[in-house]
Amino acid sequence: MKFIFTSFLVFISPFLGAQNLCLTAEKTLERIATNESYRIEMQRLDSLSMSFKEGRISSESRDVKQYNIPVVVHVLYEYEENNISPEQIHAQIDALNRDFNWEQSDKDKIPGIWQGIGKESGFRFHLADKDPNGDFTTGITRTKTSIKGIGSTDFYYNKQRGGINPWPLPHYVNIWVCALEGNLLGFSYLPSNSVEPNDGIVIDPRAFGSIGTAQSPYNLGRTLVHEMGHYFGLRHPWGNEEGSCTDSDYMNDTPWQREANFGCKNFPTISCSSEPDGDMFVNFMDYSNDSCSLLFTKDQVNFMQLIIRTSKVTLLHSPAITGMGEESINSRIAIYPNPSSGVFQADFFEDNSTPFEVKDALGRTVQSGIIESGNKIDLTRFDDGMYFLVSSFGVQKLMLKKG
């Protein structure tokens, strides 16, 4: 059976077996079957991918640019246990930023032949600090639901039916953390201009972040790294047609691969006559355990950069993140030391004073008043963690670490 995104004839795979961890390809086919404009969008993505593969589009950026990407995490839980902590969410965002920037500390586990194949993307993910109304947010929403396995239903993105509506797609990457049925870990929608409320990423809490509900072997935050790869246009290494050796992921620097690899494979693992090196089972877009899921290739990074500069470019013009440090805020206010063990010094670059609030990781106001340049903000009596200084200068993240 041949799956082609551009085909009018769409077959739904009968092989949604126990070993399917990611439902992106199936979700894509499902949406193509019912949505003509999405079908056209996927056709466009296919031809863009083909032009990239054939070298007709140069996507290599001249310098390492920082792409700041706003994220909102919608926690949707039936049981309190899945109402995951801010720390678990922050750990997941850290994992994304690590793996998208070639900062993995476990790179030594990559087989020698591929040690040099990765590349820093410059993608920096930030929890949004402005909600769609322009008000302060922690970048996390929390909703209790009574629907079992809501991530496997069409309700997760629908407030009326027990889910939570997405925030505007042009300005936020929406991530729903909610229960999925079976051993499915997650799915994402591929990039398009066909705006639908289900667009975004769904992850099961068992595979989200590295602490709390995250369970081995999917507890290094790499399910979201994989799904974020799809979100920026990457396919599985076997293409859409698992079991063949004829369908491409459009990346020239990933070898042909017959089917998904699970667990932790030994090098080399040969399929599709790919001797001597075999499958790149350490690729984030394969299904290996998190501990053996280790890299994006240069082509994959270049392609994602192409997508962020084209169909996802509105994310880079989002008003949703103001507290990033090096931009607007730091040109008007300096907070130091940060992290601090309790007392933060606030210096303004212009003579000024401003009302301020300090909010905790759950968005609750824990302190407020007026600050002037040279004042100190004392958080000594609070617990360690992330806080937000909200003032007319925007939002500044404060890290409190007493130890």
Ligand code: ZN
């Ligand atoms: Zn996938």
Ligand code: CA
């Ligand atoms: Ca390839």
